[in-house]
Amino acid sequence: MTTESVTTAGTRADEAGVATTPVSHAHELTVVEVVDETDDAVSIALAVPDHLVSRFRYHPGQFLTIKIPTDRPGGAARCYSLSSSPHFENDLIVTVKRTPGGYASNWLCDNARPGLSLTVMTPSGNFTPKSLDGDLLLVGAGSGITPLISIAKSALVGGTATVYLLYANRDRRSTIFGTELHDMVTEFPTRFTVEHWFESDQGLPTAEGLMRSLELFSAYDAYLCGPAPFMEAARSALHGIGLPDAHVHVERYRSLSGDPFADVIIPSDTSAETVSATVELAGRRIELDWPRDTKLLDVLLSKGYDAPFSCREGECSACACTVRSGEVSMLKNDTLVDADLSLGLTLACQSVPVSESVEIAFDQ
């Protein structure tokens, strides 16, 4: 581990005091392929140039934040889960389903063509299995399949897990990746099972109905993604079959109200009192003066540190970190649950210091 000090000029300095260039999370990527998945969903493949390969490494289940061209004040940005697998696919693939009346999804479905350049943030998110060797229960509906198919493909190719997927859709025609899932079952018949739930035949999924489907999997690690009512039913079902909360991982749909691509500017004439902070980030130990009125992520980004983030709104947990000592408070938290808080997790994008000194580690 090396030690860094921070200059007051918005750049960072190494031990020799040499200023280094601030790290940008946003990059231009080019669309190389667009595939129609259903009547209202497309997969968009983005090529990663050689010099950005290390910046765009990702884990199955993570997402990209994409800037959508618009004249709207405040811009438009949306998070889309990666449906590709980092284990065998070179391009980054996001799958976008039209939201009725939604600007971003319709813009992408209407305008994504090979050659289009998009501004994209490096991958984020904690909806990713710690191991691809433990058995996985994947429960999704509609476009909630996107992170789940990335996890499934990765576990089948890069791990030894047995994977059970319950996938709910309106009907067979609206099922994204229907053919690909069928091919995966054919290739991995003893390790991968897909149970389709078609509302046209079975009605809306209920907690009781899902319990009947999932009762054999109470020892699996569960990953859930889909619309809110479906998630509620699925969580009740998993609770009903006795699957501990610590083994249930949930990915929510996000709609960003702010612009995570906007520059972070901290007034240099701030008179706010500071506390001393020690931050462990990517193997480095950073000593900071942390103003009491400034969020930790803003302090780090303004000084050029490569801290993880996506929404900057307390909704995605991409910036989650652990408070090792001292106390912070979060201005907003729409993502960490009690189990996370009891482990000392906090959101860097929403944390301001409370105690005189704080020690924090980005270890998630």
Ligand code: FES
């Ligand atoms: S960046 Fe999304 S919660 Fe902090």
